[in-house]
Amino acid sequence: MLVLGIETSCDETSSALVTDGKVMLSNIIATQLDLLKKFGGVVPEIAARRHTELIGYVIEEAVDSAGKALTDVEAIAVTSKQGLIGCLLVGVAAAKSLSYSLRVPLIGVHHIEGHIFANLLSNPQIPMPHICLTVSGGHTMLVYVQDYCQYELLGSTLDDAAGEAFDKIAKFLGLGFPGGPAIDKLSTQGNKKAFSFPRPLLRANTLDFSFSGLKTAVINAFKHRIANNEVLPLEDIAASFQEAIVDVLVSKTLHAALQRKVSAVSVTGGVSANRRLREVFLDTCQQKGIEVFFPELSLCTDNAAMIAAAGYARLGRGEMADLNLNVFPNTPLEVQGGS
Amino acid sequence: MKILGIDTSGYANAVGVIDGDRTLADYVFEARTDSLEKIVANIDFALKEAKLTLEDIEGFGVGLGPGSWTGIKVGVTVGKILAFSTNKPISGVPTLEALAYDARNTSALICPIINVGTKDTVYAAFYLAKNDTVNRMGEYYVGDIHGLSERIKEPTVFVGSEVQSYSKLISQALGSSGISIEAREAMPRGSVVALLAATRLECGESDDVLSLEPLYLKESTAKAFLSRYSASTQAKD
Numbered sequence: 001m002l003v004l005g006i007e008t009s010c011d012e013t014s015s016a017l018v019t020d021g022k023v024m025l026s027n028i029i030a031t032q033l034d035l036l037k038k039f040g041g042v043v044p045e046i047a048a049r050r051h052t053e054l055i056g057y058v059i060e061e062a063v064d065s066a067g068k069a070l071t072d073v074e075a076i077a078v079t080s081k082q083g084l085i086g087c088l089l090v091g092v093a094a095a096k097s098l099s100y101s102l103r104v105p106l107i108g109v110h111h112i113e114g115h116i117f118a119n120l121l122s123n124p125q126i127p128m129p130h131i132c133l134t135v136s137g138g139h140t141m142l143v144y145v146q147d148y149c150q151y152e153l154l155g156s157t158l159d160d161a162a163g164e165a166f167d168k169i170a171k172f173l174g175l176g177f178p179g180g181p182a183i184d185k186l187s188t189q190g191n192k193k194a195f196s197f198p199r200p201l202l203r204a205n206t207l208d209f210s211f212s213g214l215k216t217a218v219i220n221a222f223k224h225r226i227a228n229n230e231v232l233p234l235e236d237i238a239a240s241f242q243e244a245i246v247d248v249l250v251s252k253t254l255h256a257a258l259q260r261k262v263s264a265v266s267v268t269g270g271v272s273a274n275r276r277l278r279e280v281f282l283d284t285c286q287q288k289g290i291e292v293f294f295p296e297l298s299l300c301t302d303n304a305a306m307i308a309a310a311g312y313a314r315l316g317r318g319e320m321a322d323l324n325l326n327v328f329p330n331t332p333l334e335v336q337g338g339s
Numbered sequence: 340m341k342i343l344g345i346d347t348s349g350y351a352n353a354v355g356v357i358d359g360d361r362t363l364a365d366y367v368f369e370a371r372t373d374s375l376e377k378i379v380a381n382i383d384f385a386l387k388e389a390k391l392t393l394e395d396i397e398g399f400g401v402g403l404g405p406g407s408w409t410g411i412k413v414g415v416t417v418g419k420i421l422a423f424s425t426n427k428p429i430s431g432v433p434t435l436e437a438l439a440y441d442a443r444n445t446s447a448l449i450c451p452i453i454n455v456g457t458k459d460t461v462y463a464a465f466y467l468a469k470n471d472t473v474n475r476m477g478e479y480y481v482g483d484i485h486g487l488s489e490r491i492k493e494p495t496v497f498v499g500s501e502v503q504s505y506s507k508l509i510s511q512a513l514g515s516s517g518i519s520i521e522a523r524e525a526m527p528r529g530s531v532v533a534l535l536a537a538t539r540l541e542c543g544e545s546d547d548v549l550s551l552e553p554l555y556l557k558e559s560t561a562k563a564f565l566s567r568y569s570a571s572t573q574a575k576d
Protein backbone atom coordinates (compact mmCIF):
# COMPACT_ATOMS: atom_id res chain seq x y z
CA MET A 1 0.00 0.00 0.00
CA LEU A 2 1.38 3.36 -1.08
CA VAL A 3 0.87 5.94 1.69
CA LEU A 4 1.45 9.67 1.27
CA GLY A 5 2.48 11.31 4.54
CA ILE A 6 2.15 14.96 5.51
CA GLU A 7 3.84 16.59 8.51
CA THR A 8 3.47 20.28 9.41
CA SER A 9 3.26 20.20 13.20
CA CYS A 10 6.08 22.65 13.86
CA ASP A 11 8.56 24.27 11.52
CA GLU A 12 9.18 21.64 8.85
CA THR A 13 6.87 21.29 5.85
CA SER A 14 7.21 17.70 4.74
CA SER A 15 5.60 15.13 2.49
CA ALA A 16 6.71 11.58 1.74
CA LEU A 17 5.73 8.40 -0.05
CA VAL A 18 6.23 5.12 1.79
CA THR A 19 5.27 1.64 0.59
CA ASP A 20 3.78 -0.78 3.15
CA GLY A 21 5.20 1.26 6.02
CA LYS A 22 8.67 0.00 5.14
CA VAL A 23 10.11 1.30 1.89
CA MET A 24 10.69 5.04 1.76
CA LEU A 25 10.31 6.21 -1.84
CA SER A 26 10.66 9.91 -1.06
CA ASN A 27 10.87 12.17 1.97
CA ILE A 28 10.78 15.87 1.07
CA ILE A 29 11.48 18.26 3.94
CA ALA A 30 11.36 22.03 3.53
CA THR A 31 12.96 23.56 6.60
CA GLN A 32 12.39 27.07 7.78
CA LEU A 33 15.98 27.49 8.85
CA ASP A 34 16.21 30.97 7.32
CA LEU A 35 13.29 32.13 9.49
CA LEU A 36 14.54 30.28 12.56
CA LYS A 37 17.93 31.94 12.31
CA LYS A 38 16.29 35.32 11.95
CA PHE A 39 13.97 34.92 14.93
CA GLY A 40 16.09 32.57 17.09
CA GLY A 41 13.27 30.04 17.24
CA VAL A 42 9.85 29.09 15.91
CA VAL A 43 7.23 31.83 15.57
CA PRO A 44 3.92 29.96 15.21
CA GLU A 45 2.15 32.40 12.87
CA ILE A 46 5.16 32.76 10.60
CA ALA A 47 5.68 28.98 10.53
CA ALA A 48 2.02 28.41 9.62
CA ARG A 49 2.23 30.95 6.79
CA ARG A 50 5.29 29.22 5.43
CA HIS A 51 3.49 25.86 5.53
CA THR A 52 0.64 27.36 3.47
CA GLU A 53 3.16 28.65 0.96
CA LEU A 54 5.09 25.38 0.62
CA ILE A 55 2.61 22.56 1.19
CA GLY A 56 1.65 22.11 -2.47
CA TYR A 57 5.25 22.10 -3.62
CA VAL A 58 6.42 19.47 -1.14
CA ILE A 59 3.50 17.18 -2.02
CA GLU A 60 4.25 17.52 -5.74
CA GLU A 61 7.97 16.90 -5.14
CA ALA A 62 7.28 13.87 -2.91
CA VAL A 63 5.19 12.29 -5.67
CA ASP A 64 7.49 13.26 -8.56
CA SER A 65 10.76 12.25 -6.92
CA ALA A 66 9.27 8.86 -6.02
CA GLY A 67 8.55 8.36 -9.72
CA LYS A 68 4.85 7.99 -8.99
CA ALA A 69 1.65 9.75 -9.98
CA LEU A 70 -0.75 11.23 -7.46
CA THR A 71 -3.34 8.70 -8.59
CA ASP A 72 -1.06 5.85 -7.39
CA VAL A 73 -1.48 7.00 -3.77
CA GLU A 74 -3.68 4.61 -1.76
CA ALA A 75 -3.94 6.42 1.59
CA ILE A 76 -3.10 9.74 3.24
CA ALA A 77 -1.51 9.97 6.70
CA VAL A 78 -1.15 13.32 8.44
CA THR A 79 0.08 14.59 11.78
CA SER A 80 -3.07 15.68 13.58
CA LYS A 81 -1.98 15.39 17.20
CA GLN A 82 0.60 17.36 19.10
CA GLY A 83 2.08 20.50 17.66
CA LEU A 84 1.27 24.11 16.94
CA ILE A 85 -2.43 24.39 16.19
CA GLY A 86 -2.17 26.77 13.22
CA CYS A 87 0.56 24.63 11.68
CA LEU A 88 -1.28 21.33 12.20
CA LEU A 89 -4.41 22.81 10.58
CA VAL A 90 -2.61 23.52 7.29
CA GLY A 91 -1.33 19.95 6.97
CA VAL A 92 -4.68 18.45 7.94
CA ALA A 93 -6.53 20.71 5.45
CA ALA A 94 -4.19 19.53 2.68
CA ALA A 95 -4.54 15.88 3.73
CA LYS A 96 -8.34 16.00 3.75
CA SER A 97 -8.42 17.69 0.35
CA LEU A 98 -6.21 14.94 -1.07
CA SER A 99 -8.16 12.16 0.61
CA TYR A 100 -11.43 13.60 -0.69
CA SER A 101 -10.20 14.21 -4.18
CA LEU A 102 -8.35 10.90 -4.62
CA ARG A 103 -11.08 8.96 -2.73
CA VAL A 104 -8.55 7.21 -0.51
CA PRO A 105 -8.56 6.63 3.27
CA LEU A 106 -7.31 9.31 5.65
CA ILE A 107 -5.59 8.68 8.95
CA GLY A 108 -4.50 11.14 11.66
CA VAL A 109 -1.19 10.34 13.38
CA HIS A 110 0.24 11.46 16.72
CA HIS A 111 3.51 13.30 16.14
CA ILE A 112 5.36 11.32 18.83
CA GLU A 113 4.14 8.04 17.39
CA GLY A 114 5.67 9.28 14.14
CA HIS A 115 9.05 9.66 15.84
CA ILE A 116 8.80 6.14 17.24
CA PHE A 117 8.16 4.90 13.69
CA ALA A 118 11.09 6.93 12.32
CA ASN A 119 13.34 4.52 14.14
CA LEU A 120 11.31 1.46 13.10
CA LEU A 121 11.55 2.64 9.49
CA SER A 122 15.35 2.77 9.75
CA ASN A 123 15.66 -0.36 11.92
CA PRO A 124 12.74 -2.75 11.36
CA GLN A 125 14.55 -5.30 13.52
CA ILE A 126 14.03 -3.35 16.79
CA PRO A 127 12.55 -5.93 19.18
CA MET A 128 9.25 -5.47 21.01
CA PRO A 129 8.84 -4.42 23.72
CA HIS A 130 11.49 -1.71 23.97
CA ILE A 131 12.04 1.71 25.49
CA CYS A 132 11.96 4.73 23.18
CA LEU A 133 13.49 8.07 24.10
CA THR A 134 12.02 10.82 21.93
CA VAL A 135 14.10 13.90 22.29
CA SER A 136 13.90 17.12 20.27
CA GLY A 137 13.34 20.85 20.54
CA GLY A 138 9.69 20.24 21.37
CA HIS A 139 9.72 17.20 23.66
CA THR A 140 11.70 14.83 25.84
CA MET A 141 9.79 11.63 26.54
CA LEU A 142 10.42 8.10 27.65
CA VAL A 143 7.92 5.68 26.17
CA TYR A 144 7.48 1.97 26.82
CA VAL A 145 6.71 0.57 23.38
CA GLN A 146 4.91 -2.65 24.19
CA ASP A 147 4.14 -3.37 20.58
CA TYR A 148 3.27 -1.50 17.39
CA CYS A 149 0.78 1.22 18.34
CA GLN A 150 0.77 0.26 22.05
CA TYR A 151 2.46 2.75 24.29
CA GLU A 152 2.87 3.75 27.88
CA LEU A 153 4.37 7.11 28.73
CA LEU A 154 6.97 6.64 31.48
CA GLY A 155 8.28 10.14 31.85
CA SER A 156 8.60 13.49 30.14
CA THR A 157 10.14 16.86 30.76
CA LEU A 158 8.65 19.04 33.45
CA ASP A 159 9.94 22.24 31.84
CA ASP A 160 12.24 22.66 28.83
CA ALA A 161 12.74 19.98 26.21
CA ALA A 162 16.39 18.92 25.85
CA GLY A 163 16.63 20.41 22.37
CA GLU A 164 15.08 23.61 23.66
CA ALA A 165 17.79 23.82 26.35
CA PHE A 166 20.42 23.36 23.60
CA ASP A 167 18.81 26.16 21.58
CA LYS A 168 18.50 28.54 24.50
CA ILE A 169 22.07 28.04 25.70
CA ALA A 170 23.39 28.34 22.14
CA LYS A 171 21.47 31.57 21.75
CA PHE A 172 22.84 32.83 25.06
CA LEU A 173 26.41 31.95 24.05
CA GLY A 174 25.87 33.60 20.67
CA LEU A 175 26.24 30.36 18.71
CA GLY A 176 23.13 30.78 16.57
CA PHE A 177 20.27 28.46 15.67
CA PRO A 178 19.75 25.51 15.77
CA GLY A 179 21.69 25.17 19.00
CA GLY A 180 22.31 21.41 19.10
CA PRO A 181 24.69 21.11 16.14
CA ALA A 182 26.47 24.36 17.12
CA ILE A 183 27.12 23.21 20.69
CA ASP A 184 28.04 19.70 19.54
CA LYS A 185 30.62 21.14 17.13
CA LEU A 186 32.14 23.52 19.68
CA SER A 187 32.21 20.76 22.31
CA THR A 188 34.67 18.70 20.32
CA GLN A 189 37.34 21.28 21.21
CA GLY A 190 36.32 21.61 24.86
CA ASN A 191 36.84 19.82 28.15
CA LYS A 192 33.59 18.20 29.21
CA LYS A 193 34.75 18.00 32.82
CA ALA A 194 35.77 21.67 33.12
CA PHE A 195 32.48 22.62 34.73
CA SER A 196 30.44 20.35 36.91
CA PHE A 197 26.93 21.38 35.94
CA PRO A 198 23.94 19.82 37.74
CA ARG A 199 22.24 16.68 36.43
CA PRO A 200 18.63 17.53 37.36
CA LEU A 201 16.46 14.70 38.71
CA LEU A 202 19.20 12.17 37.98
CA ARG A 203 19.08 10.54 41.40
CA ALA A 204 15.39 11.15 41.95
CA ASN A 205 13.09 8.18 41.71
CA THR A 206 11.32 9.42 38.60
CA LEU A 207 11.64 9.06 34.86
CA ASP A 208 10.68 12.69 34.33
CA PHE A 209 13.22 15.23 33.15
CA SER A 210 14.00 18.84 33.98
CA PHE A 211 16.48 21.03 32.14
CA SER A 212 15.54 24.48 33.31
CA GLY A 213 17.85 24.47 36.35
CA LEU A 214 20.77 23.23 34.28
CA LYS A 215 20.19 26.10 31.88
CA THR A 216 20.28 28.59 34.77
CA ALA A 217 23.47 27.02 36.15
CA VAL A 218 25.20 27.46 32.78
CA ILE A 219 24.06 31.06 32.50
CA ASN A 220 25.19 31.78 36.08
CA ALA A 221 28.62 30.24 35.47
CA PHE A 222 28.96 32.40 32.39
CA LYS A 223 27.92 35.57 34.20
CA HIS A 224 30.16 34.80 37.16
CA ARG A 225 33.20 34.63 34.88
CA ILE A 226 32.25 37.86 33.15
CA ALA A 227 31.77 39.64 36.51
CA ASN A 228 35.20 38.48 37.69
CA ASN A 229 36.86 39.38 34.40
CA GLU A 230 37.90 35.77 33.95
CA VAL A 231 38.52 34.19 30.56
CA LEU A 232 35.48 32.55 29.04
CA PRO A 233 36.26 29.08 27.76
CA LEU A 234 33.15 28.83 25.56
CA GLU A 235 34.12 25.41 24.26
CA ASP A 236 34.48 24.10 27.83
CA ILE A 237 31.09 25.51 28.82
CA ALA A 238 29.53 23.97 25.72
CA ALA A 239 31.19 20.57 26.29
CA SER A 240 30.30 20.46 30.00
CA PHE A 241 26.72 21.53 29.34
CA GLN A 242 26.27 18.95 26.59
CA GLU A 243 27.77 16.26 28.83
CA ALA A 244 25.25 17.04 31.58
CA ILE A 245 22.31 16.70 29.20
CA VAL A 246 23.67 13.53 27.60
CA ASP A 247 24.34 12.05 31.04
CA VAL A 248 20.74 12.60 32.14
CA LEU A 249 19.22 11.32 28.88
CA VAL A 250 21.31 8.14 28.80
CA SER A 251 20.99 7.33 32.52
CA LYS A 252 17.22 7.75 32.60
CA THR A 253 16.71 5.73 29.43
CA LEU A 254 18.81 2.87 30.76
CA HIS A 255 17.07 3.11 34.10
CA ALA A 256 13.74 2.69 32.31
CA ALA A 257 15.13 -0.24 30.30
CA LEU A 258 16.26 -2.05 33.46
CA GLN A 259 13.04 -1.26 35.27
CA ARG A 260 10.97 -2.70 32.40
CA LYS A 261 13.45 -5.52 31.73
CA VAL A 262 13.72 -4.81 28.01
CA SER A 263 16.75 -5.70 25.92
CA ALA A 264 16.62 -2.76 23.52
CA VAL A 265 16.25 1.00 23.49
CA SER A 266 15.60 3.35 20.60
CA VAL A 267 16.50 7.03 20.50
CA THR A 268 14.63 9.31 18.13
CA GLY A 269 13.86 12.98 17.43
CA GLY A 270 16.12 15.87 16.42
CA VAL A 271 18.55 15.52 19.36
CA SER A 272 19.12 11.85 18.47
CA ALA A 273 21.39 13.17 15.72
CA ASN A 274 23.75 14.54 18.40
CA ARG A 275 27.21 12.96 18.02
CA ARG A 276 28.04 12.82 21.73
CA LEU A 277 24.63 11.42 22.66
CA ARG A 278 25.07 8.56 20.19
CA GLU A 279 28.61 7.91 21.41
CA VAL A 280 27.62 7.65 25.09
CA PHE A 281 24.52 5.59 24.32
CA LEU A 282 26.56 3.12 22.28
CA ASP A 283 29.25 2.80 25.00
CA THR A 284 26.90 2.49 27.94
CA CYS A 285 24.49 0.12 26.23
CA GLN A 286 27.32 -2.13 25.16
CA GLN A 287 28.49 -2.37 28.78
CA LYS A 288 24.98 -3.26 29.95
CA GLY A 289 24.27 -5.69 27.12
CA ILE A 290 21.41 -3.63 25.76
CA GLU A 291 20.89 -2.98 22.06
CA VAL A 292 20.49 0.65 21.01
CA PHE A 293 19.01 1.97 17.77
CA PHE A 294 19.04 5.38 16.10
CA PRO A 295 17.19 6.48 12.97
CA GLU A 296 19.18 7.47 9.92
CA LEU A 297 19.99 11.18 10.08
CA SER A 298 17.30 12.29 7.61
CA LEU A 299 14.65 10.70 9.85
CA CYS A 300 15.81 12.31 13.11
CA THR A 301 14.14 15.67 12.65
CA ASP A 302 10.47 16.09 11.80
CA ASN A 303 9.57 14.38 8.54
CA ALA A 304 6.58 12.92 6.75
CA ALA A 305 8.04 9.46 6.05
CA MET A 306 7.67 8.56 9.73
CA ILE A 307 4.05 9.78 9.64
CA ALA A 308 3.34 7.64 6.56
CA ALA A 309 4.88 4.60 8.31
CA ALA A 310 2.85 5.16 11.48
CA GLY A 311 -0.29 5.82 9.43
CA TYR A 312 0.17 2.54 7.59
CA ALA A 313 0.34 0.65 10.90
CA ARG A 314 -2.83 2.38 12.11
CA LEU A 315 -4.68 1.66 8.88
CA GLY A 316 -3.63 -1.98 9.22
CA ARG A 317 -5.54 -2.02 12.49
CA GLY A 318 -8.63 -0.81 10.69
CA GLU A 319 -8.39 2.72 12.06
CA MET A 320 -9.43 5.54 9.77
CA ALA A 321 -10.44 9.17 10.05
CA ASP A 322 -13.26 10.93 8.23
CA LEU A 323 -13.41 14.38 6.67
CA ASN A 324 -14.13 15.94 10.07
CA LEU A 325 -10.66 14.99 11.38
CA ASN A 326 -9.71 17.66 13.89
CA VAL A 327 -6.34 18.73 15.25
CA PHE A 328 -5.30 18.22 18.87
CA PRO A 329 -2.28 20.30 19.88
CA ASN A 330 -1.86 18.67 23.32
CA THR A 331 -3.29 15.15 23.22
CA PRO A 332 -1.12 12.61 25.10
CA LEU A 333 0.37 9.73 23.14
CA GLU A 334 -1.77 7.05 24.72
CA VAL A 335 -5.03 8.61 23.57
CA GLN A 336 -5.50 7.09 20.16
CA GLY A 337 -8.19 6.63 17.61
CA GLY A 338 -9.04 7.60 14.08
CA SER A 339 -10.13 11.18 14.60
CA MET B 340 -18.30 26.42 -16.55
CA LYS B 341 -18.95 24.54 -13.30
CA ILE B 342 -17.07 26.31 -10.55
CA LEU B 343 -16.76 25.55 -6.83
CA GLY B 344 -16.21 28.64 -4.69
CA ILE B 345 -15.20 28.66 -1.02
CA ASP B 346 -14.43 31.31 1.57
CA THR B 347 -13.35 30.61 5.16
CA SER B 348 -12.03 34.06 6.04
CA GLY B 349 -14.67 34.75 8.68
CA TYR B 350 -16.47 32.76 11.35
CA ALA B 351 -18.19 30.62 8.76
CA ASN B 352 -17.48 28.28 5.87
CA ALA B 353 -19.05 29.59 2.69
CA VAL B 354 -19.37 27.07 -0.13
CA GLY B 355 -21.08 27.67 -3.46
CA VAL B 356 -21.36 25.83 -6.75
CA ILE B 357 -22.28 27.57 -9.99
CA ASP B 358 -22.72 26.51 -13.59
CA GLY B 359 -22.48 29.55 -15.84
CA ASP B 360 -25.00 32.02 -14.43
CA ARG B 361 -26.93 29.35 -12.51
CA THR B 362 -26.31 28.86 -8.80
CA LEU B 363 -26.53 25.15 -8.05
CA ALA B 364 -25.72 25.36 -4.32
CA ASP B 365 -24.85 28.18 -1.94
CA TYR B 366 -24.33 27.50 1.75
CA VAL B 367 -22.91 29.39 4.68
CA PHE B 368 -22.06 26.99 7.49
CA GLU B 369 -21.95 29.18 10.54
CA ALA B 370 -20.07 28.25 13.66
CA ARG B 371 -17.98 30.30 15.99
CA THR B 372 -15.86 27.33 16.86
CA ASP B 373 -14.67 24.17 15.14
CA SER B 374 -16.16 25.04 11.76
CA LEU B 375 -12.83 25.12 9.98
CA GLU B 376 -12.16 21.41 10.21
CA LYS B 377 -15.51 20.80 8.52
CA ILE B 378 -14.72 22.68 5.31
CA VAL B 379 -14.04 19.61 3.17
CA ALA B 380 -17.15 17.89 4.55
CA ASN B 381 -19.09 21.11 3.78
CA ILE B 382 -17.79 21.03 0.20
CA ASP B 383 -18.95 17.42 -0.10
CA PHE B 384 -22.39 18.43 1.16
CA ALA B 385 -22.71 21.34 -1.28
CA LEU B 386 -21.61 19.20 -4.22
CA LYS B 387 -24.16 16.54 -3.34
CA GLU B 388 -26.89 19.20 -3.12
CA ALA B 389 -25.79 20.41 -6.56
CA LYS B 390 -25.96 16.78 -7.74
CA LEU B 391 -22.35 16.93 -8.84
CA THR B 392 -19.11 15.21 -7.90
CA LEU B 393 -15.70 16.81 -7.55
CA GLU B 394 -14.78 15.38 -10.97
CA ASP B 395 -17.52 17.52 -12.57
CA ILE B 396 -15.95 20.74 -11.28
CA GLU B 397 -14.05 22.59 -13.99
CA GLY B 398 -12.39 25.24 -11.85
CA PHE B 399 -12.06 26.57 -8.32
CA GLY B 400 -12.50 29.95 -6.68
CA VAL B 401 -11.13 30.65 -3.23
CA GLY B 402 -11.60 33.66 -0.96
CA LEU B 403 -8.10 34.90 -0.18
CA GLY B 404 -9.07 37.10 2.76
CA PRO B 405 -8.30 39.35 4.49
CA GLY B 406 -9.85 37.91 7.62
CA SER B 407 -9.03 35.24 10.16
CA TRP B 408 -5.40 34.31 9.55
CA THR B 409 -6.03 30.67 10.35
CA GLY B 410 -9.20 30.67 8.27
CA ILE B 411 -7.57 31.97 5.12
CA LYS B 412 -4.62 29.61 5.48
CA VAL B 413 -6.98 26.63 5.66
CA GLY B 414 -9.23 27.91 2.84
CA VAL B 415 -6.38 28.61 0.46
CA THR B 416 -4.73 25.27 1.29
CA VAL B 417 -7.95 23.37 0.59
CA GLY B 418 -8.53 25.32 -2.64
CA LYS B 419 -5.08 24.79 -4.02
CA ILE B 420 -4.74 21.13 -3.06
CA LEU B 421 -8.15 20.36 -4.61
CA ALA B 422 -7.13 22.21 -7.79
CA PHE B 423 -3.73 20.49 -7.81
CA SER B 424 -5.09 17.00 -7.27
CA THR B 425 -7.89 17.34 -9.84
CA ASN B 426 -5.63 19.18 -12.27
CA LYS B 427 -8.11 22.06 -12.66
CA PRO B 428 -7.46 25.83 -12.64
CA ILE B 429 -7.97 28.08 -9.63
CA SER B 430 -8.55 31.77 -9.14
CA GLY B 431 -8.05 33.55 -5.85
CA VAL B 432 -10.67 36.18 -5.06
CA PRO B 433 -10.07 38.92 -2.47
CA THR B 434 -12.86 38.54 0.08
CA LEU B 435 -13.38 42.32 0.10
CA GLU B 436 -14.15 42.13 -3.62
CA ALA B 437 -16.66 39.33 -3.06
CA LEU B 438 -18.44 41.49 -0.48
CA ALA B 439 -18.37 44.55 -2.76
CA TYR B 440 -19.80 42.53 -5.65
CA ASP B 441 -22.74 41.52 -3.48
CA ALA B 442 -23.60 45.25 -3.13
CA ARG B 443 -22.99 46.21 -6.78
CA ASN B 444 -26.48 47.60 -7.54
CA THR B 445 -25.50 51.13 -6.53
CA SER B 446 -23.81 54.09 -8.16
CA ALA B 447 -22.34 55.12 -4.80
CA LEU B 448 -18.89 54.09 -3.67
CA ILE B 449 -18.93 50.59 -2.13
CA CYS B 450 -16.85 50.01 0.97
CA PRO B 451 -16.67 46.42 2.27
CA ILE B 452 -15.45 46.15 5.86
CA ILE B 453 -13.97 43.03 7.45
CA ASN B 454 -13.16 42.78 11.12
CA VAL B 455 -12.07 39.34 12.27
CA GLY B 456 -9.81 38.58 15.16
CA THR B 457 -8.09 41.95 15.14
CA LYS B 458 -9.72 43.98 17.88
CA ASP B 459 -9.51 47.58 16.71
CA THR B 460 -8.29 46.98 13.19
CA VAL B 461 -10.58 46.72 10.21
CA TYR B 462 -9.74 45.72 6.67
CA ALA B 463 -11.53 47.74 4.00
CA ALA B 464 -11.33 48.95 0.40
CA PHE B 465 -13.36 51.12 -1.97
CA TYR B 466 -14.99 49.80 -5.12
CA LEU B 467 -17.09 51.23 -7.94
CA ALA B 468 -19.64 49.10 -9.73
CA LYS B 469 -19.74 49.20 -13.53
CA ASN B 470 -21.34 46.78 -16.00
CA ASP B 471 -21.89 44.06 -13.42
CA THR B 472 -18.28 44.19 -12.21
CA VAL B 473 -16.65 46.02 -9.35
CA ASN B 474 -13.32 47.82 -9.61
CA ARG B 475 -11.16 48.65 -6.65
CA MET B 476 -10.27 52.33 -6.25
CA GLY B 477 -6.91 52.77 -4.52
CA GLU B 478 -5.14 50.63 -1.97
CA TYR B 479 -6.54 48.30 0.69
CA TYR B 480 -7.16 49.98 4.03
CA VAL B 481 -5.86 48.45 7.27
CA GLY B 482 -6.44 50.53 10.38
CA ASP B 483 -9.03 51.70 12.87
CA ILE B 484 -12.54 52.83 12.02
CA HIS B 485 -11.75 56.51 12.66
CA GLY B 486 -9.03 56.49 10.05
CA LEU B 487 -11.53 54.95 7.64
CA SER B 488 -14.13 57.63 8.44
CA GLU B 489 -11.64 60.32 7.43
CA ARG B 490 -11.50 58.84 3.94
CA ILE B 491 -15.24 59.09 3.33
CA LYS B 492 -15.77 62.06 1.02
CA GLU B 493 -18.76 60.96 -1.00
CA PRO B 494 -21.91 58.82 -0.68
CA THR B 495 -20.85 55.32 0.34
CA VAL B 496 -22.47 51.94 0.83
CA PHE B 497 -20.78 49.91 3.58
CA VAL B 498 -21.05 46.17 3.36
CA GLY B 499 -19.99 43.36 5.67
CA SER B 500 -21.05 41.55 8.79
CA GLU B 501 -21.83 43.75 11.81
CA VAL B 502 -21.42 46.73 9.51
CA GLN B 503 -24.38 48.53 11.15
CA SER B 504 -22.37 49.41 14.22
CA TYR B 505 -19.49 50.69 12.10
CA SER B 506 -21.78 52.85 10.00
CA LYS B 507 -23.11 54.44 13.20
CA LEU B 508 -19.57 55.33 14.26
CA ILE B 509 -18.77 56.62 10.80
CA SER B 510 -21.93 58.68 10.61
CA GLN B 511 -21.04 60.24 13.98
CA ALA B 512 -17.60 61.06 12.64
CA LEU B 513 -19.05 62.56 9.47
CA GLY B 514 -21.34 64.76 11.61
CA SER B 515 -23.18 67.38 9.59
CA SER B 516 -21.11 66.95 6.43
CA GLY B 517 -24.25 65.84 4.57
CA ILE B 518 -22.56 62.77 3.06
CA SER B 519 -25.15 60.02 2.83
CA ILE B 520 -24.11 56.54 3.83
CA GLU B 521 -25.85 53.20 3.89
CA ALA B 522 -25.04 49.94 5.67
CA ARG B 523 -25.75 46.48 4.25
CA GLU B 524 -25.19 43.40 6.32
CA ALA B 525 -23.58 40.65 4.25
CA MET B 526 -21.25 37.70 4.57
CA PRO B 527 -18.87 36.37 1.95
CA ARG B 528 -20.72 33.81 -0.19
CA GLY B 529 -19.27 30.85 -2.02
CA SER B 530 -21.42 31.46 -5.11
CA VAL B 531 -20.07 35.02 -5.43
CA VAL B 532 -16.49 33.81 -5.04
CA ALA B 533 -17.23 31.20 -7.73
CA LEU B 534 -18.78 33.82 -10.02
CA LEU B 535 -15.82 36.20 -9.70
CA ALA B 536 -13.41 33.29 -10.26
CA ALA B 537 -15.44 32.26 -13.33
CA THR B 538 -15.00 35.66 -15.00
CA ARG B 539 -11.24 35.08 -14.94
CA LEU B 540 -11.22 31.34 -15.57
CA GLU B 541 -13.53 31.68 -18.60
CA CYS B 542 -10.99 34.02 -20.20
CA GLY B 543 -8.28 31.44 -19.60
CA GLU B 544 -6.77 33.44 -16.76
CA SER B 545 -5.93 31.68 -13.51
CA ASP B 546 -3.54 31.74 -10.58
CA ASP B 547 -0.56 29.46 -10.23
CA VAL B 548 -2.00 26.56 -8.23
CA LEU B 549 0.98 25.78 -5.99
CA SER B 550 2.14 29.31 -5.22
CA LEU B 551 -1.28 30.80 -4.43
CA GLU B 552 -1.19 32.54 -1.05
CA PRO B 553 -3.74 34.20 1.23
CA LEU B 554 -4.15 37.97 1.31
CA TYR B 555 -3.10 38.63 4.91
CA LEU B 556 -2.67 42.42 4.49
CA LYS B 557 -0.88 42.38 7.85
CA GLU B 558 2.43 40.95 8.89
CA SER B 559 2.49 38.62 11.86
CA THR B 560 3.31 40.48 15.07
CA ALA B 561 6.77 38.95 15.31
CA LYS B 562 7.69 39.95 11.78
CA ALA B 563 6.38 43.46 12.28
CA PHE B 564 8.43 43.67 15.45
CA LEU B 565 11.54 42.41 13.69
CA SER B 566 11.25 44.86 10.80
CA ARG B 567 10.81 47.76 13.23
CA TYR B 568 13.77 46.46 15.21
CA SER B 569 16.07 46.12 12.21
CA ALA B 570 14.94 49.53 10.94
CA SER B 571 15.92 51.11 14.24
CA THR B 572 19.30 49.34 14.38
CA GLN B 573 19.98 50.45 10.84
CA ALA B 574 19.13 53.99 11.84
CA LYS B 575 21.68 53.74 14.65
CA ASP B 576 24.35 52.47 12.26
